[in-house]
Amino acid sequence: MKHTLSILVENKPGVLTRIAGLFARRGFNIESLAVGLSEDPKLSRVTIVIDGDEHPVDQVTKQLHKLINVLKIRDLEPGNAVSAELLLVRVAGEGDKRTEALQIAEIFKAKIVDVDRRAITLRVVGTNDKLQALLELLQPLGVLEVVRTGTIAMGRGRG
Amino acid sequence: MTPDKRMKGSQALVAALEHEGCEVMFGFPGGVAIPFYDALYDAKKLRHVLVRHEQGAAHAADGYARATGKVGVCTSTSGPGATNLVTGIATAYLDSSPLVAITWQVRSDLIGTDAFQEADITGITLPIVKHSYLVKSTAELPQVVHEAFHIASTGRPGPVVIDVPVDIALGELVYHDADTLDLPGYRPTFKGHIKQIRAAAKAINEAQRPVLYLGGGVIASEAAPEILRLAELRRLPVVTTLMGLGAFPETHELSMGMLGMHGTVTANYAVHECDLLINIGARFDDRVTGKLKAFAPHARIIHADVDPAEIGKNVSPLIPIVGDAKHVAAGLIKELEGMEWPAERTAEWLARIAVRKDEFPLHYEDPKDGKLAPQLVIQEIDRITDHDAIVCTDVGQHQMWATQYYTYRYPRQFISSGGLGTMGFGLPASIGAKIGHPDRTVVDISGDGGFQMTMQELATAVSYDVPVVVCILNNGYLGMVRQWQDLFWNKRYSFTCIEAQPDFKMLAEAFGAVGLLVTEKGEIEPALREALGCGRPAVIDFRTSPEENVFPMVPAGSEITEMIGGHGRQGRKS
Ligand SMILES: Cc1ncc(C[n+]2csc(CCOP(=O)(O)OP(=O)(O)O)c2C)c(N)n1
Ligand SMILES: [Mg+2]
Numbered sequence: 067m068k069h070t071l072s073i074l075v076e077n078k079p080g081v082l083t084r085i086a087g088l089f090a091r092r093g094f095n096i097e098s099l100a101v102g103l104s105e106d107p108k109l110s111r112v113t114i115v116i117d118g119d120e121h122p123v124d125q126v127t128k129q130l131h132k133l134i135n136v137l138k139i140r141d142l143e144p145g146n147a148v149s150a151e152l153l154l155v156r157v158a159g160e161g162d163k164r165t166e167a168l169q170i171a172e173i174f175k176a177k178i179v180d181v182d183r184r185a186i187t188l189r190v191v192g193t194n195d196k197l198q199a200l201l202e203l204l205q206p207l208g209v210l211e212v213v214r215t216g217t218i219a220m221g222r223g224r225g
Numbered sequence: 226m227t228p229d230k231r232m233k234g235s236q237a238l239v240a241a242l243e244h245e246g247c248e249v250m251f252g253f254p255g256g257v258a259i260p261f262y263d264a265l266y267d268a269k270k271l272r273h274v275l276v277r278h279e280q281g282a283a284h285a286a287d288g289y290a291r292a293t294g295k296v297g298v299c300t301s302t303s304g305p306g307a308t309n310l311v312t313g314i315a316t317a318y319l320d321s322s323p324l325v326a327i328t329w330q331v332r333s334d335l336i337g338t339d340a341f342q343e344a345d346i347t348g349i350t351l352p353i354v355k356h357s358y359l360v361k362s363t364a365e366l367p368q369v370v371h372e373a374f375h376i377a378s379t380g381r382p383g384p385v386v387i388d389v390p391v392d393i394a395l396g397e398l399v400y401h402d403a404d405t406l407d408l409p410g411y412r413p414t415f416k417g418h419i420k421q422i423r424a425a426a427k428a429i430n431e432a433q434r435p436v437l438y439l440g441g442g443v444i445a446s447e448a449a450p451e452i453l454r455l456a457e458l459r460r461l462p463v464v465t466t467l468m469g470l471g472a473f474p475e476t477h478e479l480s481m482g483m484l485g486m487h488g489t490v491t492a493n494y495a496v497h498e499c500d501l502l503i504n505i506g507a508r509f510d511d512r513v514t515g516k517l518k519a520f521a522p523h524a525r526i527i528h529a530d531v532d533p534a535e536i537g538k539n540v541s542p543l544i545p546i547v548g549d550a551k552h553v554a555a556g557l558i559k560e561l562e563g564m565e566w567p568a569e570r571t572a573e574w575l576a577r578i579a580v581r582k583d584e585f586p587l588h589y590e591d592p593k594d595g596k597l598a599p600q601l602v603i604q605e606i607d608r609i610t611d612h613d614a615i616v617c618t619d620v621g622q623h624q625m626w627a628t629q630y631y632t633y634r635y636p637r638q639f640i641s642s643g644g645l646g647t648m649g650f651g652l653p654a655s656i657g658a659k660i661g662h663p664d665r666t667v668v669d670i671s672g673d674g675g676f677q678m679t680m681q682e683l684a685t686a687v688s689y690d691v692p693v694v695v696c697i698l699n700n701g702y703l704g705m706v707r708q709w710q711d712l713f714w715n716k717r718y719s720f721t722c723i724e725a726q727p728d729f730k731m732l733a734e735a736f737g738a739v740g741l742l743v744t745e746k747g748e749i750e751p752a753l754r755e756a757l758g759c760g761r762p763a764v765i766d767f768r769t770s771p772e773e774n775v776f777p778m779v780p781a782g783s784e785i786t787e788m789i790g791g792h793g794r795q796g797r798k799s
Pocket of ligand 2: 674704
């Protein structure tokens with residue numbers, strides 16, 4: 067099962083290196099990682115998605131807690147959290163293919179952010195599952211390039 | 226309290242170190258370290274010991290820390306000076322030793338330009354430190370030092386690196402002692418949860434075949450008095466790890482000695498047969514557990530550790546307790562004192578252990594080549610120092626014999642690189658230990674191989690009059706590796722024979738130390754007495770039997786009862 071860890075850290079130099087270094091040293095794989103400032107400019111929030119079947123999440127969080135600059139870690143349960151990821155995808159599209167791509171974009175509420183003669187670029191926000199579904203539908207049309215931000219997530223209600 | 230004063234960063238660093246109670250530091254200067262060394266020149270309280278290689282500085286500071294329980298401090302210049310500290314920092318990290326390493330760095334504006342002697346030491350040491358700082362302003366220096374000492378010495382202790390660009394030393398500040406901490410992400414748990422402690426006490430009270438398994442955490446948290454009381458209260462037989470030697474007196478009838486790869490038959494069998502294993506401050510290391518799946522197969526497991534990440538890392542305990550050994554042991558005593566307990570409950574178990582101790586003592590035979598038995602040399606050191614010396618070791622066979630044949634009676638008496646297994650640790654560590662305890666006898670038990678890795682520190686011992694006694698068990702081999710080749714690699718001694726050996730006696734004399742050579746049994750005692758009594762650093766070259774092996778031995782990855790050479794008095798295979 068995938069786990070989404072929301073980690074509140076002090077906004078100090080090298081914090082991200084420490085987190086990434088810890089994952090590397092302990093042999094934990096990161097599926098995605100997103101960082102940005104939090105509500106407090108002194109603190110940043112890191113969202114990391116890991117495969118819980120591969121590594122005991124418990125051990126990952128305990129090791130993370132030992133980093134002096136890590137303040138708080140939450141293992142966000144999917145049912146109890148909202149999550150989103152931003153995706154940019156360029157799809158080959160001329161003639162019928164373009165029409166099909168536009169229809170798919172419509173269904174997924176994707177914005178067309180760039181168009182040229184041979185391709186269109188879509189921007190879409192959604193859960194990891196939704197983005198995965200979109201990419202699968204676009205695949206036969208010819209996906210030329212994909213850029214994703216990685217999931218960010220927040221607990222529901224009072225965090 | 227130092228009065229607030231305008232001063233340079235370099236002077237502020239000296240003041241801050243003195244404020245933390247640092248009396249001595251070990252180091253080696255260089256270009257960007259000059260401003261700090263200039264301030265050291267005027268230091269009133271802080272002593273600096275000039276080593277001969279930065280690795281020696283880190284190990285000496287570590288040895289000082291392990292012997293005294295205080296934070297050890299070392300310093301180096303940037304680049305090669307800093308990278309020379311790395312082995313020492315890793316050694317301290319793996320054994321959770323409180324070390325503060327101050328590395329000097331190129332000017333802030335040059336960082337990242339591959340400047341002369343620039344090395345990214347905070348980056349290089351990232352996986353082997355508890356925490357590190359790259360100092361950004363002169364003003365923050367006192368605070369950084371205060372935090373570094375706090376982090377290094379509390380919770381699970383460990384090394385902290387402070388990397389200081391030279392311009393920070395040259396800048397000015399108004400100095401105030403730093404006395405407050407701003408570490409919102411660092412709050413180690415000391416007190417075990419009372420519910421867990423109660424559950425553990427109940428399990429201990431009910432156990433018929435309990436074993437108390439002690440690690441370095443007992444020593445780090447100064448818990449030995451509580452542990453002794455706890456063991457006696459329920460008559461718990463005790464095994465210790467290498468890092469735990471001295472946590473419980475080996476002269477005590479409940480002591481079964483060390484467990485694991487070179488542990489005693491009694492210790493390993495007790496762990497195998499016990500119905501309750503009480504781990505306090507140890508970490509189920511692979512050198513202890515052997516094949517993990519077969520470790521303590523009949524036991525319910527209690528695991529108390531100040532580091533929550535250790536709990537469940539290798540073994541999932543039935544009763545986890547996050548807390549330091551001292552609090553946990555005190556809590557257990559309090560609970561147990563209120564419970565009824567019939568002494569018959571464990572009587573049969575204790576009787577079984579007593580029989581086994583008698584039947585399977587550590588033993589060795591006199592070498593057939595007429596050379597010295599290394600075990601006998603250790604026994605003689607043990608006897609002549611009255612089981613009372615601080616014993617530092619290097620890494621290899623001599624280290625294992627030192628665990629087996631010296632009698633450790635109290636914490637901080639045995640100082641050895643357990644986790645990293647760093648050859649070259651012994652001599653510099655013993656210098657640090659002796660500086661920390663000038664009135665105690667300090668012996669370094671070393672191998673002929675490892676001694677040559679840091680033997681230049683003999684010059685340090687001589688120049689500061691630090692009378693350590695180095696006992697080299699000279700077998701002419703990288704003995705521990707040769708032993709594995711002997712047992713598991715068809716005796717193919719590939720590059721483990723040290724062919725061109727220096728004359729250690731002459732070498733010692735060249736350094737200005739006392740050098741002695743011992744080849745006969747009868748010379749052991751007089752040589753030891755001379756070295757211990759001369760009041761100068763001394764080296765004794767003991768010519769031991771070259772192909773002697775350390776037994777018992779559990780091959781790596783085997784069950785801990787699968788011991789080679791563990792046979793007892795009757796020569797029975799166990
Ligand atoms: C720095 C370092 N390099 C290599 C090793 C691997 N190693 C472990 S024990 C050993 C042999 C040590 O030989 P010596 O110092 O003569 O001690 P002996 O085993 O003979 O007592 C070696 C090479 C190590 N532990 N540390
Ligand atoms: Mg040797």
